[in-house]
Amino acid sequence: MSSALRPSACPGLLRIVPALDGGICRIKLDGGSISSVQAEAVAGAAERFASGAIEATNRANLQIRGIGRAQTALIDSLLAVGLGPRTAAGDDVRNLMLSPSAGIDRQSVFDTRPLAEQILASVQSHERFHDLSAKFAVQLDGGESLAMLEHPHDLWLSAFERDGTLRLAFGLAGCPTDRPAGSVALGDGHALVVAVLALFLELARPEQTRMRHLLTDHPVEDIRVRLAECVPIQAVADWQRIPGSNALHIGAHPQAEADFVYVGAVPPLGRLDPAMLRGAAQLAHEFGDASLRFTPWQSVLLPNVRIENAAHVIRRLQRLGLMCEADQALSRLIACTGSNGCGKGLADTKGDALQLAALLQQQGHVPNVHLSGCSRSCAAAHTAPFTLLAVAPGHYDLYFRDAAQPGFGALHARNLTIEAVAALLDARSRSSLDA
Structure with a gap:
């Protein structure tokens, strides 16, 4: 790989970008897919050369955080298992997103x-x-039923x-x-x-x-x-893409091929440790096709699992600390790195999200909530139904999604504590149920 890397603020496999908690390496996965052997290499690299923090991103890639001085050794270990680009300069442009169920989805x-x-x-x-x-x-x-649209x-x-x-x-x-x-x-x-x-x-x-x-x-x-001078183009008058369910990335779901399912699991707030990734890779090797597919929901799928093995795979994933049920509040929350790892973060979004998830679970509500440490919205490329924008440690402005307004939507309340947010979302949920 002789091509030089151009300057960029975005991390890549070959360009490690500094953060408060150390360097960040972003590993772009073709179609979100990674083999069990490659997943094991990522887990090992995070363990040996970094803090052990591995993130699933909202573009179905992986990031290793907390990288110290052994950057070259980390990069070499990932290149050795085929996780690099065809050319060094080609790493940045590998931004092609597919459905996590490409090729196996019943509705594709x-x-x-x-x-x-x-x-x-x-x-x-x-x-x-x-x-x-x-x-x-x-x-x-x-045309898959499981697609981030x-x-x-x-x-x-x-x-x-x-x-x-x-x-x-x-x-x-x-x-x-x-x-x-x-x-x-x-x-x-x-x-x-x-x-x-x-x-x-x-x-x-x-x-x-x-x-x-x-x-x-x-x-x-x-x-x-x-x-149209290059490619024959036709107008499309009466077609529109219809969204599927946003919960199809969690749990076991039938594939196009009879007797097979994929199993979806959510790492808490999109973050895995090496044991989680290694364990999921081992399960994929034992019960699937020896591959994992990461999703734009910051979760992971194990494809091509025989239906009779699904319950066992789910139990094993849960023992690893992954969530496989859509009614868990934590499985519906998104949070950026926050002030613990990012200099722009105004609050500990990960810690606050854990507190909010516990409160929402007690109340019996599982809304989709996005916690952002600053206005850049690194953790979510889409507008969530509810967004908490940090304004100070433990305090957030609350936005409701509104198609008529840009960004996070309509500002509903300012400078809320996590307890106040939970109470407000609970009251809103109850009023909508009573309506």
Whole structure:
């Protein structure tokens, strides 16, 4: 890997970024998937060269935190098991998100993985694409019932069937539930992605690093016309992507192949220790296909488990400290690193989230809540139903999601303690049940 890494504030596998609790290494996983052998290597690297803290991210990747001076040894141990990019400069642009159940989902229209492999090969191998921002991201949706459809992407593609033919709807700077800019034949999916990336790099000014920035100068229709010069594009008048359940990443769920399920488990607040990751990898080796799939919900799936083994796998995961039931309050909470590990964090979001989860569990309510230590919202790429934005240690402003308002939504109350937040959410839940 001779290519030099460009400067960036985003961590990567080959670029370890400092934080209050030590260095951060981000390991990008193709389609969120990692083999048992690779997972064992991550656990070992976190144990030997860092604090042992491993995070599942909201883009289905992994991070190792608390890295000390042995950065080269850590990187080498991960490269040795094939967790690196094809080229050093290609690490930043491996931002392609799939459904965690790609290829095994009962409702999928097609298996996205071969096309994803083509796209990833192109963005890593073509030097011109290395100029893309480390945050520039693409989503490829195969119509799966388990799919994160709320994370905005610079380009999204979503499969649908029309008159017996598979096509890919696509959109810019949004989500698959948005109105598409158009559609292409399934066989033109790779060419469309290449055309979009090339056109973006041609049109964008240096400060325009994301598609939403470009659209302020170039309307979607103008870009669509330019793309149609490279790829045949059709209008999409009467199609819209319908979301599935947001709880399908927790517990055992049937796969397309009879007698097999995937088992989803949530590490508390997205954080694993080496024993958890190693134990899950061992279970995947014993009862699955020797792979794990990480999800945009900061959880992990064990695919291809025989249905008769599901209950045993769940019990073993729970003994490791992972959650496999959707009615656990802690499984519905998201929290960033907070002031213990980040200089921008104004509160100990992880500790406060544990306190809030205990209070909500006592009250019998399990809302989806996001705790953010600052306005950057590193832990959540989407807007949660309820967001707590830290203003001081142990104190938060509370926002309710509102489609008419940007960011976290509508500000509901200021400077609340965790106890006050729990009481307010409890009262809101009770009033909605009584309505």
